[in-house]
Amino acid sequence: MNNKYIRWFENVSSHDVPLVGGKNASLGEMISMLKDEGIRVPDGFATTSDAYWEFVKQNNLREKIQANLDDFKRGSKQLEDTGKSIRRFFSHGTFPDDIAQNIRDAYRELCKRYRMDEVDVAVRSSATAEDLPKASFAGQQETFLNVTGEEELLDACRKCYASLFTDRAIAYREEWGFEHTKVALSIGVQKMVRSDKAGAGVMFSVDTETGFQNVVIINASWGLGENVVQGAVTPDEYMVFKPLLGRKKLKPILEKELGAKEKKMIYVKGRSGNTKNVNTARDERLSFVLKDDEILKLARWACVIEKHYGRPMDMEWAKDGETGELFIVQARPETVQSRRIAAEFKTYKLKENGKRLLAGLAIGEAIATGKACIIKSSDEIGGFREGTILVTGMTDPDWVPIMKKAKGIITDYGGRTSHAAIVSRELGVPAIVGTGDATRSLKDGQEITISCAEGDHGYVYEGVLQFEESEISLKDIPDTKTQIMMNIASPEASFRWWRLPCKGIGLARMEFIINNIIKIHPMALIHFSKVEDRIAREHIEELTQGYKDKTEYFVEILARGIAKIAAPQYPHDVIVRMSDFKTNEYANLIGGRQFEPREENPMLGFRGASRYYNARYREGFALECRAIKQVREEIGMANVIIMIPFCRTLEEADRVLDVLAENGLKRHENGLQIYVMSEVPSNVILAERFAERFDGFSIGSNDLTQLVLGIDRDSAELAELFDERNEAVKHMIQKQIENAHKTHTKVGICGQAPSDYPDFAEFLIKAGIDSLSLNPDSVIETKRHVAEIEKRRTGK
Template sequence: MTKRNDSIRWFETLNNKDVALVGGKNASLGEMIRTLKSEGICVPDGFATTADAYRRYITENNLEEKIRQRLEEYRKGDKTLHKTGDTIRRMIRRGKWPDETAIAIRDAYRELCRRSGEEEVDVAVRSSATAEDLPDASFAGQQETFLNITGEEELLDACRKCYASLFTDRAISYRENKGFDHMQVALSVGVQKMVRSDKAGAGVMFSIDTDTGFPDVVVIDAAWGLGENVVQGSVTPDNYTVFKPLLQDKTLRPILNKTIGGKEKKMVYARGAGNTTRNVETSARERHSFVLSDDEILQLARWAAVIERHYGTPMDMEWAKDGDSGELFIVQARPETVQSRKEAGVLKSYHLKQKGEVLLTGMAIGESVAAGKVQVIKSASEIERFEDGNILVTGMTDPDWVPIMKKAAGIITDHGGRTSHAAIVSRELGIAAVIGTEHGTGELKDGQEVTLSCAEGDQGKIYEGILEYEETEVNLDDLPETKTQIMMNIASPAAASRWWRLPCRGIGLARMEFIINNQIKAHPMALLKYDELEDKDAKRQIRELTRHYDDKSEYFIDQLAQGIAMIAASQYPDPVIVRMSDFKTNEYADLIGGRQFEFSEENPMLGFRGASRYYSEHYRAGFALECAAIRRVREKIGLGNVVVMIPFCRTLKEADRVLEVMAEEGLVRGQKGLEVYVMVEIPSNVVLAEQFAERFDGFSIGSNDLTQLTLGVDRDSAVLKEVFDERDEAVKKTIAQAIRAANKTGTKIGICGQAPSDYPDFAAFLVEEGIDSISLNPDSVIGVIRRVAEVEKRL
């Protein structure tokens, strides 16, 4: 082989065994072009310079000894990291190309132009370190990428800059910490036909939930323009979550969640002043529109599943959409390096023991808590002054920031999404981060004490002051099997994602009202009768909430369906029992626009709530929206594991009326596998249990309300708190009667009330009585499993 040919390899000649030759990034591009093209996955054409070409460049410019000298000065403390990196990069950029390498690059570029049918094709020039993406080393993001490079001279210059970027500050620091010999790592340059995403959009995609490690989803970030803004975290992108197990069924659309991002700017082509790209502000229409259609989201997700299956590990991918052709492309793929390596048998959880004033919110990265003093650093030129253990607050980060990110107790940024640089590095380092707060650098001050919490769902919160919190570690190994089905009570979609590792067999209670209160926020009747709203402030708030929807009732259906789908996916295919809304009138009135559609009651706890609302003309139309959301989750998204549960159903006649209304809305018990449960929380449910069993597929005991009505005590009364006790003999006899009736009729019965979570002896009582399932608060699951197993062994 001649030296010239030794310098270049076309992507289609490469595979994953060529990492030492062209680095992980380029080897992966070759692997996909060779093996996944038949699966319909599109990867732009191109070529790679080899590690030999890099070493020849270093040798012929007499750089090795000079580089080693500069690194030794850094190790001795004679020079700073920044000064060392800057000097080495300048030396490499000033080098001259060996003739044979320059000729090889020129020839390959001309061939790429010929293949593309263009006189001078635009290319992306990407760095690919030869030790990159190995199981014990991830160099991704440490080197440079140059976009919209046109012509042979511009290409040669960009390749030289890629070589220099092997010695970015972050790369030097990383290799020093890992013990790599800097001169044993080489750099390959990938030269890839540009995808005209400057005219469309681009982003990042993971085949695993990067925050929780949930393996059954694809997470996609998208922004307008070239993808660098998403990678760098300089914009807040759209975010889409897709459920992998249902992707093969083309009749379904298993998109669990779509969140529109701010997408404040976009990177486009530029010429002049040495720049090939520039950022411009996005239009209002672009900011308020999704970058990808549902079909495009699903196509990318299917590709992610195929790529993951081929590589046999969760993957981190970059994608781009060509604005000229409308085609989608995968432009990078590498193994995910954080969640896929976590210990499966250990689950850490964090809990704030105090509450404080919430100063800011953003996206929670990770699930931990951090507290400390704020230090605002707005520019990389100031990073030398950062003090260990402070909370780093900045606009965004890039690879140069990594040395101080390692010293931070927590990280807060103004911009970025879940796949931004700050988010990725925070996960790698195990540091709590709140990303995309918008105003962190403006509102937080140096020395201010704050607590950063990522332990309360997908919204991260910054609290005033140092708050007390606790960290617990649960070992999931060697848990006993139980005959009794252990399930979870879940309120929020984020909590479902966080607790998926717990060894449960479904969710016994998912509260619809939590999603309505926290995600939708508006009263359903206020959405349906928006034009009739008298409260101008409520009208303004609803207009803002629904600004991305043409139809305000569609806002309710879509948001509710997304929340339910995220919960249902976390336990699929095990049952997830979704209780229809059970607000009291005073709680409904507190929703935006709600006061106009609710009336005052002396005792809302025993008033117009639960089943009685569903067939009433006061709320019948609102209940129809709830039913539409359930249908969407089960029939369109495909999560048929959703079981519907009716709360506070007082009489048999009421049961019949609710089932009739549901059927009118397309939810027919027994059709398409639909099961309908009823809560057992009123004495009439127990007394007439056998007749209720003729109408419903299962029972779930609500021990709080059942105790209240059995003992005749307000469960919220501070004066009577000593009287309210689920373990009272009368309550236990009532529950035992309900279990016997269910067992007699062959009807499933479980409990979703608080008692077994609080009292292990109550869980033992339920097992002894023959209950089928116990649904618990997540933090009680492990202890109750052990207790139930002990009781079952005795029986």
């Protein structure tokens, strides 16, 4: 039954935006075009723009609307009064008989399709100018959930019409230059997915912070999806690597972060059109909403939808708790990253340390300083002070006018797809969401610094800290014969720098993930029952909640951290160094002191390769191996190469290779390459024999300098003598390259020196180094310098 006023979703497409609005057109497009791809969209119908205009005409609203808008533009009427007056006109209006009957008839047909007397529906507003690639109208109009019965449906439709003139919608159209009286509203009536009995959320086919296009980001919480959209809860977050989704045996999930999921929205029993929020149970807060196979299914759907529309997409999904089925309930173009200029980007860096007050999810990559302005409810919005940092529980579209005037935004609740996150990205305002208690722990007027420049997590610091802002241009970067790679420790940092013209990671430090994310000594997890420190035991219990086997906590977090580092460089080589803590550093991990010897000189003691086969740490090394296997064989990052640090002798090399093989990491099996650090003089002297055991060398210039010159690299008194450019050190590096190349073995360098000293980089190029692994912020400058050196040498 399609007519002038009603269109079933299966009979509309993306070409019908003027008729049914962007939201409904997109639903129809997916139902009609993507059903064969296995994508489920709940059935339903839309009222047309003709129905809206007829409603306006029959109730003589056009002149009344225009008169109020004219008063508003002249300044004789406030926005709040304007919106209230216009909405009242719609609320008091009546549907023409034929339109009302068409809506009733369509609803009855929907009831028949679902074999229900009164089907429960979501009634959504769909403006005919919404969800354009360059403008997001998300949240501008209203949605009504759990509506049942014909009269309740008609009432909800009337409320949808009125919501075309919410204060926020009027203000938004004014800003974007849309004429109010030329924008119509279609209403989508769609079978409710019973996610009140399961979960729902939001999904993006691009990384919302960095623009990296090879991942899908999924947010999930228990109950109806409104809490996720509004930022009323801190949801689970999952990240999936798109290029490996087509391989059935792989699970390319790069991240699974458990959200607090403080509450869930459910139906109010026996009452149509009503929902309520209830606190989630403890087991719900400690459980992931989605299973791995469901995460992967949604990610595949995101890829199909993105491919169909030809652009990054922002989608809403829901899981039916009665059937267990997943559904897509909305899809629209992503409007922030798709507009970013790929040729340049800004970087921010704190120039001084400060006291961390709070942490949350970082939105954007900037830093801002200012005074906190605490606004706890929309009633207090008028008290916001322009140029301050907005601190609140959560935001909704009514808050946009003050969000524009804020230097930064901090919220207690919300994830990356919350309203606060979406709007702050559009406005280019740095935000930290989901801090938990910012409104309670910060004071109004307190001077603070918010930093979103340190990866996925943003931090609030006490006081005004100095920072620097740099602009990096990616235009006209020359190619080089020498492979340029990066040194990366943090999984978040790898995403921040994905657009740099590099080919791989020359050094990924496993210690960063262990120290900053895992935080627990692996032997304390393996032998938890023997941990004597009561405080350490409590801390371990807290961090490993949800893991029946505590060692799985170590393996899973380490694996996903490494995979996240590897993903932006896939399929280029990513060289992951196995753990290289010193004993004093291992001891500082939670529960670590009990399992570490005390050494006078840890720098030259029980570190690197010597630990891997020793009974003191062999079981801990096995966990590292399990993580590498998971990265390569389950997640699918076969571009990961492992590297052994501080390997002193050939005999030690053989013992380590045996232990690796025992743990399923046999050299050349499944394409596995194993490198060794060249940081001990014996590695240089016996390079040809080490090359029989390893596939490549990476020169660690700091440790090599320490051992060649006999200087503790941490000694302040001898700092002036410590120089990688010393003639003896350069001689050792030259010999390492020559000896390795005799056996056709690759040699790179991952030390700091090429990033700091252009003359040292020139020496390495002349010596024939195969690759330079640099700090990210020096990649562009060093690559240009290397290109000049190569050009001088070849004359081309």
